Amino acid sequence: MPILPGTPAPLGATPRRDGTAFAVMSAGDVVTLCLFDAAGTETRLVLPERDGDVRHGFVPGVGPGQRYGYRVEGPYDPSRGARFDRDKLLLDPYARAVVGDVGFEPAVFGQGNGDSAPFVPRSLVVARGDSPGPGPRHALADTVIYEVHVKGFTMRHPDVPPELRGTYCGMAHPAILDHLRALGVTAIELLPVHQNVAEPFLVRRHLSNYWGYNTIGFFAPHHGYSAAARAGILGGQVQEFRNMVAALHEAGLDVILDVVFNHTAEGGADGPTLCHRGLYDAAYYRLDAAGGYIDTTGCGNSLNARHPVALQMVMDSLRYWVTEMGVDGFRFDLAVALGRQDGDFDATSAFFDIVAQDPVVSTVKLIAEPWDVGRMDSYDIGRFPPLWSEWNGRYRDTVRDFWRSHEGLLGEFAERICGSADLYEAAGRRPSASVNIVTAHDGFTLLDLVSYDTKHNEANTEGNCDGSNDNRSWNCGAEGPTTDPDVLALRAQQTRAILATLLLSAGVPLLLGGDEIGRTQQGNNNAYCQDNELTWFDWDNADCDLLAFTRTLIRLRRDHPVFRRRRYLTGAAASDLRWFTPAGTPMTDTDWGDPRARSLAILVDGATGADLAADGTRLVDDDYLVLVHAGWEPVTFTVPDGHWEIVCDTFAPDRAEERVCATTSSNPRSVLVLRRVPPP
Numbered sequence: 001m002p003i004l005p006g007t008p009a010p011l012g013a014t015p016r017r018d019g020t021a022f023a024v025m026s027a028g029d030v031v032t033l034c035l036f037d038a039a040g041t042e043t044r045l046v047l048p049e050r051d052g053d054v055r056h057g058f059v060p061g062v063g064p065g066q067r068y069g070y071r072v073e074g075p076y077d078p079s080r081g082a083r084f085d086r087d088k089l090l091l092d093p094y095a096r097a098v099v100g101d102v103g104f105e106p107a108v109f110g111q112g113n114g115d116s117a118p119f120v121p122r123s124l125v126v127a128r129g130d131s132p133g134p135g136p137r138h139a140l141a142d143t144v145i146y147e148v149h150v151k152g153f154t155m156r157h158p159d160v161p162p163e164l165r166g167t168y169c170g171m172a173h174p175a176i177l178d179h180l181r182a183l184g185v186t187a188i189e190l191l192p193v194h195q196n197v198a199e200p201f202l203v204r205r206h207l208s209n210y211w212g213y214n215t216i217g218f219f220a221p222h223h224g225y226s227a228a229a230r231a232g233i234l235g236g237q238v239q240e241f242r243n244m245v246a247a248l249h250e251a252g253l254d255v256i257l258d259v260v261f262n263h264t265a266e267g268g269a270d271g272p273t274l275c276h277r278g279l280y281d282a283a284y285y286r287l288d289a290a291g292g293y294i295d296t297t298g299c300g301n302s303l304n305a306r307h308p309v310a311l312q313m314v315m316d317s318l319r320y321w322v323t324e325m326g327v328d329g330f331r332f333d334l335a336v337a338l339g340r341q342d343g344d345f346d347a348t349s350a351f352f353d354i355v356a357q358d359p360v361v362s363t364v365k366l367i368a369e370p371w372d373v374g375r376m377d378s379y380d381i382g383r384f385p386p387l388w389s390e391w392n393g394r395y396r397d398t399v400r401d402f403w404r405s406h407e408g409l410l411g412e413f414a415e416r417i418c419g420s421a422d423l424y425e426a427a428g429r430r431p432s433a434s435v436n437i438v439t440a441h442d443g444f445t446l447l448d449l450v451s452y453d454t455k456h457n458e459a460n461t462e463g464n465c466d467g468s469n470d471n472r473s474w475n476c477g478a479e480g481p482t483t484d485p486d487v488l489a490l491r492a493q494q495t496r497a498i499l500a501t502l503l504l505s506a507g508v509p510l511l512l513g514g515d516e517i518g519r520t521q522q523g524n525n526n527a528y529c530q531d532n533e534l535t536w537f538d539w540d541n542a543d544c545d546l547l548a549f550t551r552t553l554i555r556l557r558r559d560h561p562v563f564r565r566r567r568y569l570t571g572a573a574a575s576d577l578r579w580f581t582p583a584g585t586p587m588t589d590t591d592w593g594d595p596r597a598r599s600l601a602i603l604v605d606g607a608t609g610a611d612l613a614a615d616g617t618r619l620v621d622d623d624y625l626v627l628v629h630a631g632w633e634p635v636t637f638t639v640p641d642g643h644w645e646i647v648c649d650t651f652a653p654d655r656a657e658e659r660v661c662a663t664t665s666s667n668p669r670s671v672l673v674l675r676r677v678p679p680p
Helices: 150-154 174-183 200-204 236-250 276-284 308-323 335-339 350-357 393-403 410-417 421-427 485-504 544-559 571-576 589-593
Strands: 012-016 019-025 030-036 042-046 049-051 054-060 067-073 097-099 122-124 145-148 187-190 194-196 215-221 254-259 329-332 365-368 389-392 434-436 508-512 577-580 599-604 624-629 635-638 643-649 663-666 670-677
Touching: 019 276, 030 054, 067 276, 097 215, 145 150, 174 236, 174 544, 215 236, 215 308, 236 254, 254 308, 254 365, 276 308, 308 350, 335 350, 389 393, 393 410, 393 434, 393 485, 410 589, 410 599, 485 508, 485 544, 485 670, 544 643, 599 635, 624 635, 624 663, 663 670
Parallel strands: 145 187, 145 508, 187 254, 254 329, 329 365, 365 389, 389 434, 434 508
Antiparallel strands: 012 019, 019 054, 030 042, 030 067, 049 054, 067 122, 097 122, 194 215, 577 599, 599 624, 624 670, 635 663, 643 670
């Protein structure tokens, strides 16, 4: 089988009618394309052409479904960032699909341990398909994000056929789409779906990386979530993913991918050589002067965000998922690592500049996890560029502490629920820069947050030493499961109050999938390695009352623009947002500074200074009064002049449409929402 020279093709494998063009980036001396048949027989062809570090060639007769990989010959000198080894079969960093899994035998590690080909997956040539096209692309101010795991969400759903559970097809099933539509969320944020592998230490413990934050293929949908791949259809995961995206779009949902461009699955120097390390170590990874891996991710390596090769791969991947796979945005795991061009975090680094100028990537939702690990500047909330939104860790911590009655938080709580202007306004950013989180995949579920004082991660086999100790949780009087009706009632109160806070705050709310039905992980706050019923949704025991309450809150937010302000209120418009004590008097500095104060009335004028819709229409709304009370005893609120109607009471969810005039009683640990109505 000849391999022919030619004009450099796009990186990856580009099939044509008469064959396939292969192109890969490497600084090695010789790059060999390795083709495999179904029996595993290998044919080696040296790529004949070189343009800079791009090695390329054309192979007639090769088409979609072809398994392949690369071998690279060159010096093995880690101190100079060179780890070339012809015995290592390497994945194509631009592969659109991957088949097979890693066997962590000695051959995949280090040098001189034999041929790794029997123990590593293959890249696949994939035909180009039709993109699903963009989704609804809801404005950020109108967005409610639902964070969910493809497998865990669908694995136990009784209405999803067994052969589709845990797959992209399962996500597109009508039963799943019906739940999402009825819930009212506008965007699905999927935990990593890029091709990933488990860490060797997890495999030795008979566990897996369930969350998937260990990427090895930034262009390939993970084959473990594909019903087509399960059925033996080579590369079928690509079209299956596109079909899922199209179905979610049809249901009115944007699709956001959680992406892991801070490190790869190859880990540190003692990790496996699967792809990037063997092709171009110094380009893909940050190295110190001695060739050691710089690690600000806690995973053994950090992607080299200053090198053109790594930056090109990241940007090519992002564009691919938007233009060819139809996704509508990205949440960047440990995003600070991408801003470390010269070591310290810099919001004007090359990566952020390139994103801002890119005509495709700059138009989608961009959400940063604004921290990494191990550096003095690892917590960079509020420092990202204007295009970006951020997971607001300060919102999470404040809301959790406020509802477990920590003192001195009233002012901080007010700042957070109004969009965290102290973090974003000075840079000209909007409230939508704040993605408000209370719970997420990493940490307790909402039910566990009100059911456990401490983590219970024994199933992870790390002696309960993994996972955060800073949970800011409260078990409401009993640790874990209980039959005590008073404890259960208090937990339900806490849950509803926290959900109301989240869904009525300015900014972009993120709802952890399953919190709306009372999902528990039995106190495990780091369930990254639990691919089992501990993490899969228990649909049979869903809390239907909580689900109905959550739907009501999301509908309230959707129907009333006063709860999803597009801008911070400044100047005269700022007077539209007024703060009162329970006695009905305006809050003073003394009131804000009272460490024992746990009650607040918030009056929002829905007409004055209204936002403008895309067509210029003023988004006029009713006036609302939100009564927040985190105290232990009932309190009487004096309400402003006029007539008010209860639209939400987290203490008594069935209480609605009751008229209020002059005063109203608020029960302990509750949020009460009133709407101004005409006199009877």
